[in-house]
Amino acid sequence: MVTNQRPEVLVLDVNETLSDLEPLRARFEAVGMPGHALDAWFAATLRDGFALTAAGSYAAFRTIGSDLLHSMLVGAGLDATDEVISSVLSGFTQLHAHPDVAPGLTRLRELGFRLITLTNGAAAMSEQMFAEAGVLQLLEHRLDVEKPGRWKPDAAAYRYAAEVCKTEVDRMALVAVHPWDIDGARRAGLLGYYLDRRRTPYPQAFLPADLTAPDLESLADRLAMA
Structure with missing residues (x-):
C-alpha cells in the first residue's frame, strides 16, 4: 500500500534494518x-x-x-x-551495513528526506558501521531510547524522535524490518514503511505498512514515484 502523504523525516531502525547481524x-x-x-x-x-x-x-x-x-x-x-x-x-x-544501505540512504537524501536513526540499542554502537559505510554525514540524528526510557514500540519512543527533529509525528515515517515496530509507529501517528528483507508475510494482527519494499534502494525508487 502506498500513501499519498509525503513524510519530512524518515526514522530508520538500526538492528537488522540497517545492520547485518549474521556475523x-x-x-x-x-x-x-x-x-x-x-x-x-x-x-x-x-x-x-x-x-x-x-x-x-x-x-x-x-x-x-x-x-x-x-x-x-x-x-x-x-x-x-x-x-x-x-x-x-x-x-x-563491528557489524557491517547491508549492501543497499549506502546507495539507498544516499538516494533518499537526494530526494529531500531528512534521515535519522532510532534504535532500542545504544546509538553509539553503530557509529563505526555508519562511518565505514560512508553514510554518517547523511544522518541528522542518531537516537536511542535511553532518554525517553521506553523501548519501541511504545509511543513515547517515536514522540521523542519527533521532539528532537522539531516536527510532528505525522510528518515522519518509520523504516524497519520488524512488523512490531511498524505497528507501534503507526499507532503513534507515524507512517510505516516495511523493509521485507526476508520475504516473509506481514502479520495480520498488526496495522499494515503504508509501503513495502525489499530494500532501501527499492524504497527510494517507490518514494520517488509517489
Missing part, C-alpha cells in the same frame, strides 16, 4: 553456543525490553542482553564470565 553467529559459536542461539537471544532481549516498558520501567539493551546471555551460557554449562559475555556483545560495534 554475530560466529561469536556465539566461539563461546560454545550454536549459531542459532543468536536468534533466541535477540528475541528474548526484545521480549524483556518490551516487558519492562509495559510495566513502566526501563533497562538498557546491553544490560538485558548481558543478563540473558549469562543465563544461556550457565544453562549450557559453559563459561559465563564478564569477559566471555563481552566477547560476544562487543560484536555489535
Whole structure:
C-alpha cells in the first residue's frame, strides 16, 4: 500500500534494518553456543525490553542482553564470565551495513528526506558501521531510547524522535524490518514503511505498512514515484 502523504523525516531502525547481524553467529559459536542461539537471544532481549516498558520501567539493551546471555551460557554449562559475555556483545560495534544501505540512504537524501536513526540499542554502537559505510554525514540524528526510557514500540519512543527533529509525528515515517515496530509507529501517528528483507508475510494482527519494499534502494525508487 502506498500513501499519498509525503513524510519530512524518515526514522530508520538500526538492528537488522540497517545492520547485518549474521556475523554475530560466529561469536556465539566461539563461546560454545550454536549459531542459532543468536536468534533466541535477540528475541528474548526484545521480549524483556518490551516487558519492562509495559510495566513502566526501563533497562538498557546491553544490560538485558548481558543478563540473558549469562543465563544461556550457565544453562549450557559453559563459561559465563564478564569477559566471555563481552566477547560476544562487543560484536555489535563491528557489524557491517547491508549492501543497499549506502546507495539507498544516499538516494533518499537526494530526494529531500531528512534521515535519522532510532534504535532500542545504544546509538553509539553503530557509529563505526555508519562511518565505514560512508553514510554518517547523511544522518541528522542518531537516537536511542535511553532518554525517553521506553523501548519501541511504545509511543513515547517515536514522540521523542519527533521532539528532537522539531516536527510532528505525522510528518515522519518509520523504516524497519520488524512488523512490531511498524505497528507501534503507526499507532503513534507515524507512517510505516516495511523493509521485507526476508520475504516473509506481514502479520495480520498488526496495522499494515503504508509501503513495502525489499530494500532501501527499492524504497527510494517507490518514494520517488509517489
